Amino acid sequence: MSAQTNTFNDSLLDGVAATTGAGDDTWETATNWSLGIIPTAAHDVVIPDGMLAKIKVAGALANSITASGTGKLQINAEKSLNVTNNVTSGSNSNILFVTATGKSMGTLIFGGTFSGGNITAKMRLPSNDDWHLISSPLKQATINNYVTNATTIVTNGSSKYSLASYNDANAAGLKYTYFPNPLPNTTDKLEKGQGYSTKLNNTGDITKPDVQFKGKLVDADFTIAITDGGNGFNLMGNPFTTYLFANTAAHATNNVLALNSGILDEATLWFWDNTAGGGTGDWITKNLGDFATYHISPVQGFFVKAKTGGGAFKFQETMQTHAKTDGFYKTSKDRFEIDLLIATDDVRRSTSIRYTDNSTTSFDSGYDSSLFGGYSSEFALYTQLVKDNTGKKLAIQSLPNANLENMIISVGVNAKAGSEITFRADVLNVPAGYNVYLEDRTNKTLIRLDETDATYKTTVSEAVTNGRFYIHTRTSSVLGLDATLLNSVSIYKTSNSNLKITGLTQGESTVSLYNLLGKRVMTTSFEAANTNNVSLPSLSTGVYIVKLQSDKGTLNKKIILE
Structure with a gap:
């Protein structure tokens, strides 16, 4: 009919x-x-x-x-x-x-x-005179139309517009390329599926920083190339006039992460939110392990990280939905979670630890997520892997929901040397009989975090602090045997010429290096601190065994020199 x-x-x-x-x-x-x-x-x-x-x-x-x-x-x-x-x-x-x-x-x-x-799409940005990540919801939209019809776009001395593409292969400080004012070619297009950084200043009415696009509706699936240049970060954007399913909680299969996980170094999306971090702005991290449904809004830009060799990033019509995400809210599931937070002055940072049945203590793509690494931040909070730690800084760490007492989680802090920081935690669904503690090995302090209004205030002496703070989930406030604590010590190479050891606090320690034939090729002693760097001699590529001897016992780790 x-x-x-x-x-x-x-x-x-x-x-x-x-x-x-x-x-x-x-x-x-x-x-x-x-x-x-x-x-x-x-x-x-x-x-x-x-x-x-x-x-x-x-x-x-x-x-x-x-x-x-x-x-x-x-x-x-x-x-x-x-x-x-x-x-x-x-x-x-x-x-x-x-x-x-x-x-x-x-x-x-x-x-x-x-x-x-052409048709017209307008979107009001959440705040005025702030940087936002955006994308065109229409194909064939011109850059000229955007800079002409958006609410007053900021210019740098009138020579450049506050509209920029991103190339991670460029040197630090030059990764954003700003479009010149005037534009050399008024017919150049905003690339569909690509994200941009922009800043508007509607001085006449600061409640209405609007972006406008003129173009045509996207009516077919397509791909956009992502590359592994630099650190591998690529700025993408929603190309449709709809929301997109972002994770498996939003849609089991037709979501952005699941359909692109094969070309990503990790199945993670990073969003810039200038209202987060106490109002100073921070990165919001989303992955497949989120219980909360998340949808990518129209005109929203976001970062992904390409695996070695890059690939073709998919945008499919089946990803589309009218449903929006009502903010960044906590899950109501019964999962044991620790959201650890630090604050200094009015700035806040956080990191999440989740306990699930299918996670491991190593890196699980889609369930463990790094901090966004497209720029360096002088104030950050993160955890590091319980097993196979190589220094990766995690915004989200997922761990097995068993053997809790033997998983000691290293917490890293970046902050101005000499600054005072305050820890607190939002702890959900602690298993019966267990408590959550923060250990400060420098101050020999153990603070219970799962009590109401619990906080811990201390001063950091270095800009980067590793090997000092640890999270424990225990039935007792007594930390236990030295052997258990020794297992939380991390040994990994930062380069073929440097070995980093974190988690030892005091006493003389000795580190030796052996090849697979059992021949010792290096030995040195040092006075333990939270973090120790040991220089390695020039050695052939291959697998080596590191033997660490301290007053806590002996620990062996394998490293690979490439």
């Missing part, structure tokens, strides 16, 4: 009828339509020349959409339209996506093709 044509009735919206109140511009008003009913998925919707139909509810339906002549369709902020088949736009800006303060732009999902002229 063919679809019926349902036309937005212009007789109800001409000048005379409008002044008498006989009609309005609302999609949801049945009398505005030629069939006398609100369109359903069985209707081919036509918006004729001179008409403006506004969608003011979520879940509007149509079989197809045609905005002919100067007829316009407007999807209001946080409202939505599902179209089974094709969308056709007559002249420029026949279809409008609008936004409002505190709200995302309206969304459209369609199953067919798009044809016709």
Whole structure:
């Protein structure tokens, strides 16, 4: 059975009828339509020349959409339209996506093709005069249109716009490339699927920093190349006029991480949130292990990290959804979690530890996530792997939900040398009979963290502190045998010429290096500190055994020189 044509009735919206109140511009008003009913998925919707139909509810339906002549369709902020088949736009800006303060732009999902002229999408950024990561929700959108029609875009002495692409292969401090003012070519396009950094300053009305795009709807799956240059970070962005399923909690299979995990160094997404970190801005880390549903909003940019060799990053129509994420909220599941936080002045940082049945003590991609490494931060909090620690700084660490007392978790802090920091923790679902402690090996202090309003204030003497702070989950405040503590000592190479040892606090220690034939090729002694660096001689590539002897006992570790 063919679809019926349902036309937005212009007789109800001409000048005379409008002044008498006989009609309005609302999609949801049945009398505005030629069939006398609100369109359903069985209707081919036509918006004729001179008409403006506004969608003011979520879940509007149509079989197809045609905005002919100067007829316009407007999807209001946080409202939505599902179209089974094709969308056709007559002249420029026949279809409008609008936004409002505190709200995302309206969304459209369609199953067919798009044809016709450009359409317009507007999105209001969360804050004014701040840096944001964005992307175009339309293909073929020009850079010139963006810098011309966005709320006042900041310029650097008028020579560059505050709109930049990202290349991690560039040197530190030069990874963002800002577009020149004036643009050398006004027809250059914003790449679909690519993210950009931007800053707007709407000095006349700071509540409305709006970005605007003019282009065409993306109507097919596509890929965009990501590279492993530099540290491998690539700035991506949502290319659709919808939200995207980000993780398995949002959709079991059709989510951004699951469909791209094969080309990623780790299955993690990093988002910049300038309201986080106590209002100073911080990176929000999302992975497959999140219980909370997360959706990537329209116009949202985000970072991923390519594995060696890079690959083709997928954007698929099956990732699309109208559902939004209502903030970054905690899970209500029964999982044991520790969210550790530090603060200095008004700046805050956090790191998460999760205990799940399927995790290991080594690195599990999609469940363990590094801190964002695209730039260095002088204030950071992270944990390091319980097993096979090589210095990776983790924003999220997932561990087995068993053998809790033997998993001692190293906590790292980056802070200004001599600064005072305060620890606290949000601890959820602690197993019965267990308590969570923070150990400070320098001050020989053990603080219980799972008590109400528990805090620990101390001063760090170095800008980077490793081997001093540890998390314990125990049935007793007595730490136990030296052998247990020795297992928390980390030994790893930072280069072929340097060995790092963290977790020893005092006393003379000796480290020796043996090749696989059992021949000792190096030995040296040192006075233990939280962190010790040991120089390695020039050695052939291969596997070596490190033997550490201290007053706590003997520890052997394997390293590979490449």
